[in-house]
Amino acid sequence: MSDTLTLAAETRDQVGKGASRSLRREGRVPAVIYGRNQAAASIHLEEKALVKALMTGHFFTSVIMVDGQRTLAKDVAFHPVSDRPLHVDFLRIGEHETVTVAVPVVFTDEEESRGIKQGGVLNITRHEIEIVVDAADIPAEIAISLKGLEVGDAIHISDVKLPKGATPAIDDRDFAIATIVPPTVPTAADEAADAEAQAEGSEEA
Numbered sequence: 749m750s751d752t753l754t755l756a757a758e759t760r761d762q763v764g765k766g767a768s769r770s771l772r773r774e775g776r777v778p779a780v781i782y783g784r785n786q787a788a789a790s791i792h793l794e795e796k797a798l799v800k801a802l803m804t805g806h807f808f809t810s811v812i813m814v815d816g817q818r819t820l821a822k823d824v825a826f827h828p829v830s831d832r833p834l835h836v837d838f839l840r841i842g843e844h845e846t847v848t849v850a851v852p853v854v855f856t857d858e859e860e861s862r863g864i865k866q867g868g869v870l871n872i873t874r875h876e877i878e879i880v881v882d883a884a885d886i887p888a889e890i891a892i893s894l895k896g897l898e899v900g901d902a903i904h905i906s907d908v909k910l911p912k913g914a915t916p917a918i919d920d921r922d923f924a925i926a927t928i929v930p931p932t933v934p935t936a937a938d939e940a941a942d943a944e945a946q947a948e949g950s951e952e953a
Contacts, residue, residue, distance in 0.1 A: 757779070757815040780836075780838070793814075819841060848917050849881065849886055877905065
């Protein structure tokens with residue numbers, strides 16, 4: 749289960765682009781807490797503390813206590829150039845509320861997959877699985893073993909052992925998460941292109 753994070757916050761007295769810019773110049777990040785049929789609360793956070801929380805790697809799968817309220821982070825807007833966080837949306841939740849979260853997938857036991865040993869490549873189609881789970885039991889990650897898998901084998905959601913009480917958010921099909929595909933074999937065209945590139949490099953030298 750992911751750890752609970754805590755972020756100190758202060759109420760925003762003013763909203764709007766001008767007020768938000770002023771906060772960012774002071775090292776603060778505007779945010780809003782909404783949900784549970786309550787009025788949205790405009791707040792601001794310390795940028796350094798927020799960045800530290802973001803760098804944990806499980807910001808979006810952790811219960812986050814913000815201004816004394818239990819929340820989940822639903823969205824973070826980043827500056828397109830500097831990547832600094834510009835705004836955060838938090839959703840209020842109950843202690844044992846059923847929530848939908850996207851949990852990262854990690855693959856284990858590669859050394860026990862004959863397909864990979866034979867040169868096969870793990871082709872991941874979903875790096876996260878969206879699950880429905882009790883807010884108190886959100887996993888930090890979902891581990892999937894590659895043990896015994898051959899080239900051509902596929903891993904579907906029905907093959908994955910989810911945490912107790914969790915179910916896939918997509919329940920109308922047995923979707924694939926990854927496949928082990930054959931190694932890429934260079935074609936004659938690829939080899940000709942490589943030879944041409946090498947020849948051009950030699951001429952330039």
